[in-house]
Amino acid sequence: MSTSPRSQHALNVSRRAFVGSGLAVAAGAGLATGPSTAQAAGKDRASWINATMAKMTTEQLVGQLFVMHVYGSDADVADQRNVPDYGVAKPSEVVEKYRLGGVIYFAWAGNLPTAVQCAKLSNGLQKASLTPRRREAQVPLTISTDQETGIVVRLPAEATLFPGAMSLGAGRDTQLTTDTYAITGTELRALGINVDYAPDADVNVNPANPVIGVRSFSSNPQLVADHVAAGVAGLQSAKVSACAKHFPGHGDTDVDSHTGFPVITHTRQEWEEIDAPPFRAAIDMGIDSIMTAHLAVPALDASGDPATLSKPILTGVLRDELGYDGVVVTDSLGMAGVREKYGDAEVAVKAIEAGVDVLLNSPAADVQWNAVLNAVRTGRISKRRLETSVRRILGMKYDRGLHESPYVDVDKVSSVIGAADHQARAQQAGxxxxxxxxxxxxxxxxxxxxxxxxxxxDSSVAALAAGLTAAGITTTSQGTGTSPTARQISQAVVASARASATIVLTNNVNAAQKSLITTLIDAGRKVIVVAVRNPYDINQLPGVGSYLATYSSTPVAMKGVARVLAGTIPAAGRLPVDIPAADDPTKTLYPYGAGLDR
Structure with a gap:
């Protein structure tokens, strides 16, 4: 077990008031209705939920709590990779066997080879869930994925790729953030995906954070809160459920919960000041779901249980104190952070007892599904408790229109995915x-x-070189990867000899990347460093005379750099984090808000 260090630097970041963000989205934008209209809508919603639940068996009710991955790109074609996990081969059979509430798409599961195939898969899975079966209700699926933008994306290559959360934080334009997530939601919904596990609501106050970093908008709680609210508004305006993650906050850790068990050492006051504001903003915006974190926060629960299994955190803090009554979904139950203390069967039951509604990506489907079913049958989980979660899940499905429109028009996919106006807005973000x-x-x-x-x-180097060439700059290039060899460094020195400037891309700079830069400088080259992931690389590069941060290696980010270097556009971004000195994390080398006007 590792404990992440708190530094005075991080405390200073969290307490610095953010001025001038100007959230451009009104809470509930586009949702205003008169009292009579709202009452009628509420009655229709309740009627659909009640009528649906009246036909549901106990097995169906339990199934609604589970969102699982399936292998394959066709609902009715056998994929043998499903058999070890589920005992059946077809994706449709997985849905039918467990009466699933939802599925989650991954590229590694073969769900997203092309946009059209993804849309067909979604329709096939919905058909499997909605096909009439004796004595069972017909319930549409949530179909979900992690399309955060930036470094966490799932959609096929045709989709519009935005530069990511920290890039948006640097841009300081909440309307741009709303548009980013509205466009992302529009493309998701065209593929039949109706839940996006985004935006990331973590406040990245720890520069050593191995799992969040540029997935966060900022180290400033108010800036994160503003952009989280904007992201929620954008996604849900496109009839896609947003999901703020990872409650109660994953921003101050140097342990990855995929592989270990982080412990957040914030005091209760620090948690209120640093971690809570983005989640409060998401709740105020009417967010559909919130994802839990597989980490411990002793100030909120001294038991040592991960937040995913903590009733004091999920029921006591999230529901009772913050007033949240939407869907609570676990992070993937296959991650190490939730499996260290209890077996898979107990994890599933304890999560429901803690206040969870949705169990995501089970690593042991039969074990966990039967554990919850048995807990209901024996009374450990009451029928009332089970139905409370199902009502929330069905309410979310109703609110995003799945009761009326679960299917998508495959013929329209190509006109939506990667549309020219979507790409143009992504370039503005870059x-x-x-x-x-x-x-x-x-x-x-x-x-x-x-x-x-x-x-x-290599792709980022090529994209930047192409952007510079398009801007009229004679450019040559050769990528080295993140660990350049001595031979690659020597080749770079030779190849750069005739250039008036040498541009080096860094990605979480290490000793090999530093050696490339220092060797070029020692050889008399005029070096510009561009950090294409976390912006902190500059504190390892004291001899660098020109340094830019993009927070992203996407093509639109590289084209943005090319435009700045060519003088076509100004460098408009401002640091969304403090950059501490490498040898003293309490000393700020470059402060939040820094940025030169050129």
């Missing part, structure tokens, strides 16, 4: 994020029209 922190060398914009591009990420 442009606005670029942050110029250092330019003592006077290289931004490039004073001459020749450049050499190298460093981390």
């Amino acid at each position: 442009d606005r994020a670029v942050t110029l922190l250092v330019d003592d060398a006077g290289l931004v914009p490039l004073p001459q029209k020749t450049a050499y591009v190298t460093g981390a990420g």
Whole structure:
């Protein structure tokens, strides 16, 4: 078990008031109704939920609590990878066997080879769930995925790819954030996906965080809160349920809950100041669901249980104190952080007892499904408790229109996915994020029209080189990956000899990347460093005279850098985090809000 260190630096970040974010989205935008209309809608909602539940068997009620992955891209074609997990081969058979409430799509499960195939899969799975069966209700599925944008994406290559949360935080434009998630939601819904496990509501106050980082909008709680609210508004306006994660906050840890068990050492006051504001903002915006974190917060629950299994945290804090009555979903139950203390059967039951409604991505489907069913039959989980969760789940499905429109029009997919106006808005996000922190060398914009591009990420290096070439700059390039070899470094020195500037991309800079940069500088090259992931790399590079941060290696981010270097657009981004000194984390090297105007 590891405990993440608290630093005075992190406390200073959390307590600095954010000024001027100007959330451009009104809470409940587009949802205002008169009292009589709202009452009628509420009656229709309740009537549908009641009528549906009246026909549901206990097995169906239990099945609604489970969202599982399935292997394959066709609901009715056998995929043998399903057999070890579920005992059946067809994705449709998995849905039918467990009476699933939902499925989750992953690229590694083969669900998203193309946009059209994904839409067909969604329709096939919905048909499996809605096919009439004796004595059972017909209930539409939630079909979900993790399309956070940035480094966590699931959609096929045709989809619009935005640069990610921290890029949006650097851009300081909440309307752009709303549009990002509205467009993402529109494309998701065209594929039949109606739940997005986004936005990330974590406040990344720990630069060493191995799992959140640029998935977070900022280290500033208010900035995160503003953009989380904007993201929720965007997704849900597209009839896609948003899901703020990871409650009660995963931003101050140096342990990855996929592989270990983090412990957050915030005091209760620190939690209120740092972690709580984004979740409060999401709740105020009417978010459909909130995802739990597989970590311990002793200030909220001294038992040592992960938050996913903690009644004091999920019922006591989230439901009773914050007033949240929407759907609570676990993070993946296959992660190490939730499996260290209890077996899989007990994990599933304890999660429901704690206040969870949805059990996500079970690593032991038969074990956990039967454990919950047996807990209901023996009275450990009361029928009333079970029905409370099912009512929330069905209410979410109703609110996003699944009771009326569970299927999608496959013929319209190609006109929606990656549409030109979507791509243009994504480019605006990439442009606005670029942050110029250092330019003592006077290289931004490039004073001459020749450049050499190298460093981390072959595709990113190629994209930046193409952007510079398109801007009229004679450019050559060669990627090195994140761990350049001595031979690659020597080649870079030779290849950059005739360029007026050498641009090096870094990705969480390490010793090999530092060696590339220092060798180029020692050889007399004029070096511009571009950090394409976490912006903290500069504290490891004291000799660098020009440094930009993009928070993303996506094509739109690289094109944005090219435009800044060419002088086509200004560097408009501002640091959404503090960058501490490498040798003293209590000392701020570059403060939140920093950025040069060029």
